[in-house]
Amino acid sequence: MDDAGPLYPQLVLEHRRNPRNRGRLDACTHAADGVNPLCGDRLRIELRCVDGRIAELRHSGEACAVTVATASMLGELVEGLDAAAVEVLGGRFAAYIEGRGDAAGLEALAAMAGLQQHPARRKCALLPWATLRAALAGSTAATTETEIRMHARTAIAPFAFRAATDADVEAVVDLVQSAYRGEGSKQGWTTEADMLDGRRTDAAGVAALLAAPHSKVLLAESADGLLACAHVERQGDAAYFGMFSVRPRLQGGGIGRAVLAEAERIAREEWACREMQMTVISIRDELIAWYERRGYRRTGQYKPFPYGDERFGIPKRDDLRFELLVKAL
Amino acid sequence: MNNLQGHVLDVARVREDFPLLARTVHGKPLVYFDSANTAQKPRVVIDAVDRYYREFNANVARAVHQLGEEATAAYEGARDKLARFLGAPSRDEIVLTSGTTQAINLVAYSWALPRLRPGDEILVTTMEHHANIVPWQLVCERTGARLRVAPISERGELVVERFVEALTPAVKLAAVAHVSNVLGTINPVAELARATRRRGIPLLVDGSQAAPHLAVDLRTLGCDFYAMTGHKLFGPTGTGALWARREILHDMPPFFGGGEMIREVRFEGTTFADPPHRFEAGTPNISGFVGLGAAIDYLGGLDHAALVAHERALLDHLTDTLRAVPGVRLFGEAAHKVPVVSFLVDGAHAHDLATLLDHEGIALRSGHHCAHPLMQFFGVPATLRASLAFYNTHEEIERFVAALARVRTLLA
Ligand SMILES: Cc1ncc(COP(=O)(O)O)c(C=O)c1O
Numbered sequence: 001m002d003d004a005g006p007l008y009p010q011l012v013l014e015h016r017r018n019p020r021n022r023g024r025l026d027a028c029t030h031a032a033d034g035v036n037p038l039c040g041d042r043l044r045i046e047l048r049c050v051d052g053r054i055a056e057l058r059h060s061g062e063a064c065a066v067t068v069a070t071a072s073m074l075g076e077l078v079e080g081l082d083a084a085a086v087e088v089l090g091g092r093f094a095a096y097i098e099g100r101g102d103a104a105g106l107e108a109l110a111a112m113a114g115l116q117q118h119p120a121r122r123k124c125a126l127l128p129w130a131t132l133r134a135a136l137a138g139s140t141a142a143t144t145e146t147e148i149r150m151h152a153r154t155a156i157a158p159f160a161f162r163a164a165t166d167a168d169v170e171a172v173v174d175l176v177q178s179a180y181r182g183e184g185s186k187q188g189w190t191t192e193a194d195m196l197d198g199r200r201t202d203a204a205g206v207a208a209l210l211a212a213p214h215s216k217v218l219l220a221e222s223a224d225g226l227l228a229c230a231h232v233e234r235q236g237d238a239a240y241f242g243m244f245s246v247r248p249r250l251q252g253g254g255i256g257r258a259v260l261a262e263a264e265r266i267a268r269e270e271w272a273c274r275e276m277q278m279t280v281i282s283i284r285d286e287l288i289a290w291y292e293r294r295g296y297r298r299t300g301q302y303k304p305f306p307y308g309d310e311r312f313g314i315p316k317r318d319d320l321r322f323e324l325l326v327k328a329l
Numbered sequence: 330m331n332n333l334q335g336h337v338l339d340v341a342r343v344r345e346d347f348p349l350l351a352r353t354v355h356g357k358p359l360v361y362f363d364s365a366n367t368a369q370k371p372r373v374v375i376d377a378v379d380r381y382y383r384e385f386n387a388n389v390a391r392a393v394h395q396l397g398e399e400a401t402a403a404y405e406g407a408r409d410k411l412a413r414f415l416g417a418p419s420r421d422e423i424v425l426t427s428g429t430t431q432a433i434n435l436v437a438y439s440w441a442l443p444r445l446r447p448g449d450e451i452l453v454t455t456m457e458h459h460a461n462i463v464p465w466q467l468v469c470e471r472t473g474a475r476l477r478v479a480p481i482s483e484r485g486e487l488v489v490e491r492f493v494e495a496l497t498p499a500v501k502l503a504a505v506a507h508v509s510n511v512l513g514t515i516n517p518v519a520e521l522a523r524a525t526r527r528r529g530i531p532l533l534v535d536g537s538q539a540a541p542h543l544a545v546d547l548r549t550l551g552c553d554f555y556a557m558t559g560h561k562l563f564g565p566t567g568t569g570a571l572w573a574r575r576e577i578l579h580d581m582p583p584f585f586g587g588g589e590m591i592r593e594v595r596f597e598g599t600t601f602a603d604p605p606h607r608f609e610a611g612t613p614n615i616s617g618f619v620g621l622g623a624a625i626d627y628l629g630g631l632d633h634a635a636l637v638a639h640e641r642a643l644l645d646h647l648t649d650t651l652r653a654v655p656g657v658r659l660f661g662e663a664a665h666k667v668p669v670v671s672f673l674v675d676g677a678h679a680h681d682l683a684t685l686l687d688h689e690g691i692a693l694r695s696g697h698h699c700a701h702p703l704m705q706f707f708g709v710p711a712t713l714r715a716s717l718a719f720y721n722t723h724e725e726i727e728r729f730v731a732a733l734a735r736v737r738t739l740l741a
Contacts, residue, residue: 003688004685004688004736004739005355005684005685005687005688007684008681008684008685008739013739013740016740038680038696039678039679039680039695039696039697039710039711040697040704040710040711041678041710042710062710063678064678064679064680064681065678065681065740066680066681118684121680121684124680
């Protein structure tokens with residue numbers, strides 16, 4: 001029988017029969033166990049990273065052909081890449097199998113196109129990606145169910161939202177700084193430490209946002225204190241989203257998503273805005289991919305970076321500019 | 330089986346009653362082996378739902394106009410039919426629900442929650458569906474009671490002695506599947522009920538998978554609660570029932586509040602209707618129950634002995650053929666079974682086989698079948714399950730086994 005249906009082209013069957021990079025590493029720097037609750041499949045990914053880049057990857061575990069073939073192809077693809085690049089490719093792969101993007105850069109994984117017609121099996125292909133990302137993030141466990149659960153090191157306590165007041169200015173400045181600048185920010189993936197030094201914002205900047213009309217600084221707090229913040233401001237029919245910061249060690253755990261969703265809710269329900277806008281440093285592909293997964297669209301409209309204004313930091317490179325992202329609410 | 334001789338089901342005729350069975354999938358004639366998941370519907374059911382909306386759509390028990398009378402008669406008629414179908418002593422003991430899950434949750438919240446105390450126990454078995462596990466776990470969490478599990482054998486049969494031993498005075502409720510959705514095992518409910526009755530322990534039976542295959546007779550079963558779901562019984566989704574003894578229902582407080590379930594409402598307090606309406610707040614799934622009534626009538630028009638004989642032959646054929654395939658492992662080889670067969674094939678993942686078989690037009694289920702503890706018992710994450718109904722044929726079994734052999738080579 002030649003025709004095994006769209007999910008099992010020859011290349012997939014071949015990778016399943018002879019998976020590349022199958023097995024374990026004698027010495028690994030990162031490892032995670034992933035589970036797909038749909039079928040109970042388990043996949044282990046072990047990595048040896050050098051200078052933040054994947055030097056070796058091995059996968060092991062009992063899983064279906066879709067999972068094994070994806071792990072096999074993915075292992076070949078990500079060698080030499082760092083976490084940010086994996087994030088970009090992972091986002092592209094997820095979009096591709098949902099039929100929302102092309103296979104550019106995905107190489108052999110283009111063979112997983114059949115998943116566009118088999119939504120029920122997509123998680124099988126996402127398991128290796130979720131496991132790899134968990135390993136890179138320093139977690140030991142992953143699931144295809146969402147990034148929210150099971151982050152072993154970064155379990156999140158229940159949190160609540162409120163609007164910041166003048167009393168919160170210092171805490172907000174510290175949080176924003178910790179998420180974007182300096183060595184500490186490198187524990188999370190929103191870091192700009194390699195692009196910018198200096199400050200991201202200051203007390204006067206935050207106080208100005210609090211004083212402005214139709215402007216809110218949204219805080220997510222748990223018993224442990226401030227976890228995340230963001231600024232939302234109404235500008236006519238649209239709302240503007242900025243100063244988005246999550247404590248570095250909690251990143252990748254789903255808080256950011258919740259903050260973004262709450263900001264969108266405020267804009268839509270409280271201000272009746274039709275669109276959310278934001279500007280992102282245009283070379284931050286992985287960050288833009290994160291927003292794209294949440295429905296934002298690149299516009300190709302750019303704004304210059306305020307070179308010379310040290311309130312926004314001290315650039316380490318000269319090609320920075322902002323791109324406008326938008327989402328209909 | 331001697332008494333079944335001479336009863337022959339005209340399967341070709343029966344299949345014509347089920348329009349969906351005539352369709353193709355991926356260009357191949359459909360082989361539908363997933364009836365334990367949800368059964369296909371005969372034309373009379375589809376027509377009854379359609380006719381309700383075209384000819385007498387109205388709310389029930391509220392309208393005095395002609396349409397309301399007709400809708401109420403059809404809806405309440407379904408209750409009568411269910412009562413007769415299940416052999417219930419009284420129609421007033423049939424609470425209409427959205428399915429088994431709601432029926433069991435009704436017992437959990439309205440009967441068990443107010444009664445159970447720390448140290449009390451609820452006894453279930455290893456082969457339960459999550460719908461007969463999770464509600465009890467929620468009750469245990471809130472009351473401090475504990476869930477106990479009666480074991481099964483490797484053949485997939487309940488170990489009756491161990492079940493009976495576990496019926497200590499701490500046990501306040503036992504909850505058992507009449508038929509396992511994964512293994513097809515028919516549990517000896519009447520025997521279990523004798524043991525629970527002797528000890529004064531109420532027995533709940535999850536009849537989801539029994540009603541489509543067996544002649545259920547509540548009078549002889551001797552249990553105290555019986556839950557069932559309509560969509561597996563060839564009726565529409567969102568229909569089902571809880572049967573419970575009258576005195577038990579009378580002692581149960583309402584679960585949902587709203588219209589239809591009251592006698593008198595004042596802001597100082599409300600008095601509730603008698604069972605079963607006490608448990609049926611709000612506008613029910615009227616069209617669904619009209620359809621379920623039609624499904625029960627349809628089943629009543631078939632020769633049940635012929636149906637049982639045909640299903641028995643299908644089960645034997647499927648089991649014997651699969652057992653003969655090298656590398657196939659069967660799960661559940663109980664002496665008394667309905668035509669449900671779970672299996673795995675060496676070296677091939679259940680989901681891959683299910684997708685490949687689907688491409689051959691064969692629909693069966695792969696996964697844990699909402700029975701994690703049972704999967705853990707067998708030490709596997711998932712199985713494939715072929716679940717048949719009386720509308721399936723021997724030829725379909727041959728096609729399935731041939732396709733299985735073909736797709737297996739792809740994964741070898
Ligand atoms: C044994 C058993 N119990 C309970 C259920 C739940 O039925 P429903 O989803 O119709 O409420 C099912 C069906 O999936 C079942 O097979």
